[in-house]
Amino acid sequence: MPVYKLHYFNLRGRAELARLIMSQAGVEFEDVRFERTEWPALKATMPFGQVPVLEVDGQMLAQSNTISRYLARKHDLAGKDEWEQALADMYADNINDLMTGMRPAFLEKDADKQKELYEKFMTETVGTHVAFIEKQLEKNGTGHLVGKELTWADLAYYGFFSFLVEKFGEEFLKDASHLKSLIALVEDLPNIKKWVESRPKTEI
């Protein structure tokens, strides 16, 4: 088994999916977390001056989705053939876009403007996307996003949507029974439960 070392801030953020994948796969990893004050000194050591970075036996891999995809493929969570793997990639890219779409609201300093931006994000961006996902889940018919089994796509949706529920409540999922079921399914996986209970508690 290779030695995995994941470098990131002390946040869930863009590293949590990789942590969920490794936890679900039952793979050991060193969960290196640093504070913002330590970052300037570490930045120059990262391949593109950014994190997360996965160190695999001393070699560095950057970019959160690349890291997650690499781990998913290595540990049977990527999909059973190339087509399923592509579908899983597609869903992970959707989550990536949603995370990026949330940034302007997240970074807004004015409290009133921030509230407005979050509301717009949740109704327009997330609401629209949830409607599409419900259709896809219904069409696939297995409870999973891709194929018949758990893939990192399911973990990606769990990671981001459980965070949204935490922050905004469940109301926005009232017409999304399939997505709600998927989130509950992942939440109940023993390895995920164990990780969520033991991980450092962070705001994001």
Place this chain on the structure above:
Amino acid sequence: MPGYKLYYFNVRGRGELSRLILHCAGVPFEDFRFEGKDWPAIKPNMPFGQVPVLEIDGNKMLAQSHTVARYLARQHGLAGQNDWEQSQADMYVDCIYDMHGTMRTPTWETDPVKQKELFDKVNEETIQPHLEKVEQHIIKNGSGHLVGQGLTWADIAYYAFFTTPIMTRLGGEVFTKAPHLKKLIELVGSNPNIKKALSSCPAPNTKLINGHCSTE
């Protein structure tokens, strides 16, 4: 050979990488381009109401620009020689995806003075620091390519990003500190299949204007 139909607007944007991969690999495909006014009718048929979308054999649809490009690269030998190389290529293309995002604001700015200002800001804050790292990686890799010994879709992604109309117009100084990357981009540009693709317009009702297909 599966039947590929690539749905995207009649621009380069986020569809161009997949087109270039297919051209480079010599794989025929239907380059289905549409104008803004046609989009409302097409949108509901797309899996997530967005494009580009790759339709395969008339019945399977794949969304998300980089997922489509990665799938095509893997199917047609342009993804890297092993898991690690494939991940390295993924990593570089993710960097390009991020930079695409930062270039959106300058690209859509209509005032030329403001546009140059916005472009210079993105260049200074994002592109130059990135290129500094990429130069080091290319030198370390030693083959002239970003990943491994040969052409991958990572090289093509950098070519596509650095040859957009705005980059061509305003990015004259962009490679001042990145001669290896400049050389790589020129190498990709000189690939016979890419040269051939850029010298003609496969899509109906389009013609070549300033190096890319348009319906004007």
